[in-house]
Amino acid sequence: MRVIIVDTPEEVARTAARRVARAIDRARLVRAVGDRGRAATAHGHADAPTAVLGVATGSSPLGTYRELGRLARAGEVDLSGVAAFALDEYVSLDAAHPESYHAVIRRTVTEELGLDPGLVQVPDGTAADLEAACERYERAIAEAGGVDLQILGIGTNGHIGFNEPDDHFSKGTHCVDLTESTIQANSRLFDSIDDVPRQAYTMGTQTIMYARMILVVANGEAKAQAVHDMCYGPVTPACPASILQLHTNCVVVADEAALSLCE
Numbered sequence: 279m280r281v282i283i284v285d286t287p288e289e290v291a292r293t294a295a296r297r298v299a300r301a302i303d304r305a306r307l308v309r310a311v312g313d314r315g316r317a318a319t320a321h322g323h324a325d326a327p328t329a330v331l332g333v334a335t336g337s338s339p340l341g342t343y344r345e346l347g348r349l350a351r352a353g354e355v356d357l358s359g360v361a362a363f364a365l366d367e368y369v370s371l372d373a374a375h376p377e378s379y380h381a382v383i384r385r386t387v388t389e390e391l392g393l394d395p396g397l398v399q400v401p402d403g404t405a406a407d408l409e410a411a412c413e414r415y416e417r418a419i420a421e422a423g424g425v426d427l428q429i430l431g432i433g434t435n436g437h438i439g440f441n442e443p444d445d446h447f448s449k450g451t452h453c454v455d456l457t458e459s460t461i462q463a464n465s466r467l468f469d470s471i472d473d474v475p476r477q478a479y480t481m482g483t484q485t486i487m488y489a490r491m492i493l494v495v496a497n498g499e500a501k502a503q504a505v506h507d508m509c510y511g512p513v514t515p516a517c518p519a520s521i522l523q524l525h526t527n528c529v530v531v532a533d534e535a536a537l538s539l540c541e
């Protein structure tokens with residue numbers, strides 16, 4: 279795990295966006311000649327994605343998405359043919375609800391980066407058969423040739439996606455009951471805490487760990503304990519993000535406040 283410390287949230291966004299751009303360039307080259315592109319083409323995608331991003335919602339990566347959009351408009355990175363898979367989605371929240379992750383990803387990722395909406399997928403929060411929806415999502419990721427770069431935020435309790443502290447690490451995309459602290463944190467986006475969904479779909483910890491590269495962005499003092507435990511604590515499902523220490527290509531970009539408990 280490589281930790282990059284920068285002064286401000288703005289610098290986090292610039293540094294992270296440049297790294298995303300480099301990872302997309304690299305994936306485009308590798309996919310043009312390698313197995314990933316062939317895997318996606320073999321699954322019937324006439325236009326196999328040029329690169330595949332895993333994308334988090336939440337406030338942490340917003341500046342990174344904005345900066346990446348700016349780089350694309352300035353011609354400094356080519357985002358054509360880039361596919362994206364959202365990390366998670368609330369269960370039972372209509373895709374048209376402004377706080378559904380369908381809507382949030384459309385506003386902050388698809389539109390901001392100018393991606394082809396047909397290449398952006400979010401778990402189906404309203405599917406009748408939850409398990410089948412999770413399996414479909416995992417299959418879609420595999421058929422796209424896997425995730426080249428997963429962008430993550432981290433919860434104050436160390437969660438990644440909606441993989442909450444537990445006594446075991448989760449595997450594939452699955453449905454979870456949200457913890458009170460997550461419901462509380464997300465209530466700022468809803469009219470009242472009673473409107474916050476109690477369940478969500480999330481890529482599993484294993485799905486996240488399969489990404490070829492992982493980039494975690496973190497800002498602010500509220501994340502300091504979680505960032506410390508992620509980077510330097512024991513690897514334990516009590517802090518789901520701590521498993522990222524075992525990933526072979528994980529970069530954390532954080533500001534001084536978020537790293538204030540790390541020596």
Ligand code: F6R
Pocket residue numbers: 333334335336337338339365366430431432433434437438439440
């Ligand atoms: C978002 C997600 C969550 C957030 C985390 C941090 O898709 O899966 O794990 O990344 O809760 O949220 P913010 O960035 O709002 O502090």
